[in-house]
Structure formats: C-alpha cells, structure tokens
Amino acid sequence: MATALTGEKATPSAAPTLSAIITTAMDLGLPVAAWRLPLSSVWQVCVSLQQEIRIEQPVLESSQFGFLFCPFQVNEHHHNIFIKADIYFNSEKGEPDVANEANPAAVGQFLTALTTSGSTQKQNWYTPASNGRGTEQPETAYKAAVKNAVKAIEAEEMDKVVLSRALKLPVPEGFTPVSGFEAMLKLHPRALVSLVAVPGVGTWMGASPEILVSVDENKVFRTVALAGTQPITNATSTANAIWRQKEIEEQALVERYVINCFKKIRLRDYTEIGPKTIVAGNLMHLRTDFKVDMREEPDFPNLGTDMLHLLHPTSAVCGMPKEPALAFILEHEGYDRSYYSGYLGPVNSTVGTQLYVNLRCMQLLQSEAVLYAGAGITGESSPEKEWLETQYKLQAMRRVLGGLSFD
Numbered sequence: 001m002a003t004a005l006t007g008e009k010a011t012p013s014a015a016p017t018l019s020a021i022i023t024t025a026m027d028l029g030l031p032v033a034a035w036r037l038p039l040s041s042v043w044q045v046c047v048s049l050q051q052e053i054r055i056e057q058p059v060l061e062s063s064q065f066g067f068l069f070c071p072f073q074v075n076e077h078h079h080n081i082f083i084k085a086d087i088y089f090n091s092e093k094g095e096p097d098v099a100n101e102a103n104p105a106a107v108g109q110f111l112t113a114l115t116t117s118g119s120t121q122k123q124n125w126y127t128p129a130s131n132g133r134g135t136e137q138p139e140t141a142y143k144a145a146v147k148n149a150v151k152a153i154e155a156e157e158m159d160k161v162v163l164s165r166a167l168k169l170p171v172p173e174g175f176t177p178v179s180g181f182e183a184m185l186k187l188h189p190r191a192l193v194s195l196v197a198v199p200g201v202g203t204w205m206g207a208s209p210e211i212l213v214s215v216d217e218n219k220v221f222r223t224v225a226l227a228g229t230q231p232i233t234n235a236t237s238t239a240n241a242i243w244r245q246k247e248i249e250e251q252a253l254v255e256r257y258v259i260n261c262f263k264k265i266r267l268r269d270y271t272e273i274g275p276k277t278i279v280a281g282n283l284m285h286l287r288t289d290f291k292v293d294m295r296e297e298p299d300f301p302n303l304g305t306d307m308l309h310l311l312h313p314t315s316a317v318c319g320m321p322k323e324p325a326l327a328f329i330l331e332h333e334g335y336d337r338s339y340y341s342g343y344l345g346p347v348n349s350t351v352g353t354q355l356y357v358n359l360r361c362m363q364l365l366q367s368e369a370v371l372y373a374g375a376g377i378t379g380e381s382s383p384e385k386e387w388l389e390t391q392y393k394l395q396a397m398r399r400v401l402g403g404l405s406f407d
Contacts, residue, residue: 014094015093015094015095016089016096016114018034018043018045018091018178018181018182019176019178020114020117021034021045021047021089021114022034022045022177022178022195022197023117023124023178024110024113024114024117025047025110025197026124026125026126026197027113027117027124028109028110028113029199030047030048030049030110030199031047031048031050031053031081031083031197031198031199032045032046032047032048032083032196032197032198033045033046033067033069033083033194033195033196033197033344034181034194034195034196035067035192035193035194035195035345035346036185036192036193036194037192037351037354038189038190038191038192039189039190041091042090042091042092043090043091043181043185044088044089044090044091044346044349045088045089045090046065046066046067046083046084046085046086046087046088046089046346047083047085047086047087047088047089047110048066048082048083048084048085048086049084049086049087049102049103049106049107049110050084050086053081053082053083053084053198054079054080054081054082055079055080055081055082056080057080057309058070058080058082058305058308058347059302059305060213060215060302060304060305060308060347060348060353061301061302061304061305063082063347063348063353064084064085064099064347064348065084065085065088065099065346065347065348065349066082066083066084066085066346066347066348067082067083067085067196067344067345067346067347068080068081068082068083068343068344068345068346068347068355069081069082069083069196069198069201069204069339069342069344070312070339070342070343070344071337071338071339071342072313072317072337072338072339072340072341072342073313073337077130077336077338078338078339078342081198081201082347083196083198084099085097085099086098086099086102086103086106086107087099087102087107087110087111096111125176125177125197125203125364126197126198126199126200126201126202126203127202127203127364127365127366128200128201128202128338128363128365129200129201135166135168135335135370136165136166136167136168136335137165137166137333137334137335139387141334142163142165142383142386142387142390143383143384143386143387144383145163145332145333145334146163146375146377146381146382146383146386146387147383148332149161149163149328149332149377149381150377150379150381152324152328153377153378153379154379157324157328158319158320158321158324158325158328159253159319159320159321159378160250160253160315160319160320160325160376160377160378161318161319161325161328161329161376161377162315162316162317162318162319162325162329162341162374162375162376162377163329163332163333163374163375163377163386164317164333164337164340164341164372164373164374164375164390165333165335165372165373165374165390166335166340166370166371166372167370167371167372167373167394168365168368168369168370168371169368169369169371169398169401170367170368170369171364171365171367171368171369171401172401172402175401175402177195177197177203177205177364178195180195180205180400180401181193181195181205183399183400184205184206184207184400187207187281187396187399187400188207188209188280188281188360188396190209190278190279190280191207191208191209191280191281191360192207192208192344192345192354192356193206193207194206194207194208194344194345194356196344201339202363202364202365203363203364204339204358204361204362204363204364205361205362205364205400206358206359206360206361206362206397207281207360207361207396207400208344208356208357208358208359208360208361209226209278209280209281209285209359209360210224210226210316210356210357210359211223211224211354211355211356211357212308212311212312212314212343212345212355212356212357213304213307213308213311213343213353213355214352214353214354214355215294215303215304215352215353216351216352217350217351217352218295219293219294219295220291220292220293220294221291221292221293221294221303221304221307222289222290222291222292223258223290223307223311224258224287224288224289224290225251225254225255225257225258225274225275225287225288225290225315225316226251226254226278226285226286226287226316227247227250227251227253227254227285227286227315227316227376228243228247228248228250228251228285228286229247229283229284229285229375229389229392229393230243230247230283230284231282231283231284231392232279232282232283232284238276238277238278238279238284241277241284243277243286244380245380246378246380246381247286248286249378249380250376250378251275251286251287251288253315253320253376253378254288254314254315254316255274255275255288256315256320257311257314257315257320258288258290258311258314259272261307261310261311262290262307264310265300265303265306265307265310267292267297267300267303269292269296269297270290270291270292271289271290271291271292272288272289272290273288273289273291274286274287274288274289275287275288276288280360281360281396282392282395282396282399283392283393283396304353308343308355312342312343313326313341313342314357316357316376317341317357317359317374318341319376319377337372338363339358339361339363340358340359340361340363340372341357341358341359341372341374342357342358343355343356343357343358344356344358359372359393360373360393360396360397361397362397362400362401369397369401371394371397371398372394373389373390373391373393373394374390374393375387375389375390375393
C-alpha cells in the first residue's frame, strides 16, 4: 500500500485541486485515472510513473494498488491498461500518498510541477493513436442490424445479442475533462464516475451503473445481472415501474449467465437478491445482486480473478451464447467498440477492488466526443424501440456535454 510522502520539497503546500492534478499529469505525459465510487462524496486520483502500462490478463489478488482500464476485446490496437498508483490523491486528504517503490526523482518532478499547475484551464487531453474502423452507424443501418439479429435468434443461432452504436458530437467551447468529470459527479451519484487519460490510448470518461466484479476489504465478492431499460419520468418510479416481457426475458438471460459462470467453477454457495428496479441517471433497469462471502469459501481464494475472466464480456454487453453473439457483433456492428463495454475501476485499494463495465461513456477526440450506447436484442425486439433505447442511453453523456435534445 502507498505511504504518505514527507519532505519539504515533495509535499505541496496546500491540497491540490482535481484540475491541477489532471493538468499536471497530462502536461508531463503521464497516465492518470480519476474516479468516485457510487454513493460516495470522495473523488480519488492515481498517477502512474511507469514506462510500461500494458498488462496481460489481470490477476486481481496479487495486483498492486492502481486502476484497470480494459477493452471490449484485446487486440493489436487495444490492450489491458494498468495505471499503477505511484502517486495517489484523495479529496479527503491534504497530502498525496506515494508508493514505496516509486522513483523519487519522478515523484519530485511531478509534485514540483503540481505547485505551479492549474492556474489556467487548458483544453488539452490525450487522443488515441488510432481511431479504429468507423465511428458512427446511421439509424437505417442500426435498425437493419437489429432485424438481422432477430432473424438469427428466431433461427436459434443465439438467444440474445447486444448491438451498440457510436455518435459523434462536437466538444463545446470551454469544455474540459475535469469539467465533464465534475458534471458527472452531480448527475450520477449512484454510478462509478471515471476519467481515464492515457498517452496513445486517449481520454475516456463515463458514469457506469453496472458492477462487473467487486471484492471488498472484508473479502465479500459481488457481481450483478443488469438488463432491461426504460426512461424514468415524473409519473414513474421504482415502485410503479411496469416491465415488458422482452425486458424481463433479457434480464433473466443475464442472470442465468452469471449463475452458469458460478457453475463452471463449481461454486454453489452464493446469495442472490432480485430482480429489482433500480435508477441509473435518467433510466431504470432490472438488477439482480449476487454475493459470496469468500471467508466462508476457502476453496475459492481467486474468485475475483476467476469470475472476471469468465464474465467478461458479459451477456449484458455481448450476448448468449457468448461465441455466436460475439461473432454477430463483429460482423454487423460496423465499428470498433474500443474500450466501450470493456471494464475499469480501482484494484486493491484500502476498500478492495471495484470493477465496472464501461457503459454510459464517451471518448474525447481533438474537437469531437464519441458517445456509445447499446441495446439487448431478443426475439421480441423491435428495431424502432431498440433505436430509441440507445437514444435514451446516449442522453447521459449528452447532458455532460451540455446537450439534451435528440438527433
């Protein structure tokens, strides 16, 4: 675990602002991640001083403290990224924590720069080395893909597939990653709010409602089955929400997927609660919570890592069965998901590991933002309704950018 840095030259004279920390990291070309856990008022930031931040399959139990940022699919363009917490900030503390093994000279350079940074609000951020294949999918193409998916499901080629799309919008004048992060803090109190900026990879931000894998400081493992979507209005609430058969079936498929992952490792003792209606921003979803007390299950010391590798990509972002659904996505979506529907979150902090699916997110390009959203397709799906669902989901990041209207 990190230790508090002491020394006159190493410690800033006053608590640094979030803007100053992010700006200093980017000015020095360093990877940085900021986040706030659900229902918390504390933001956290870690800065990596490492030359190599790419990793293979994450092993959570032996990982150092830091932040994972992993793509939908690992390939030559998109890698698993680990932002080690060489320097760690917490909004409740005045001084940063520095990892014992962090390079003292690099730490000193960062903290010295931090004392003079943040005086101006720069609009600089990292952009990706490659924009991948395609970015946007027009309405006609998306609806055609949904129709093809329904036909494939009716032909029993798969049970469900998640089709997503991307939307490009101009970045408003005066917008900065930090201003976007601060807007998300207010708009999404129940989500993991994140800002990840990595040289060569790009700058991503989002507010995800979906836990992938969590292992807290008491060795309690958690995951969820989250699916089904409807907008929340003044006339609706979690108490009077009415769900269609399509959403109920979609959520049941995700729930079954989680249970099948437990079966694969022969884990039988788990707690299941739900499904229940939950609120995420401007939307409601169906969610089932799963919990395992690892202290009572000594045969599963690596449950977090084992379930991470089994679950990702989940039925909620890919489909069932996984293999034909993934093949359909790669053939019909027409664009590169990159880190959308991958996973991200802090690993081995003082309160454990919390990894979330990278949903309700956007990537910042030079002068544009790429927003992402998807919908689960079953045999009951309507192309018009699935298109509208993606519109609702895109609204979360449009509000962060300052636009509320649909295209």
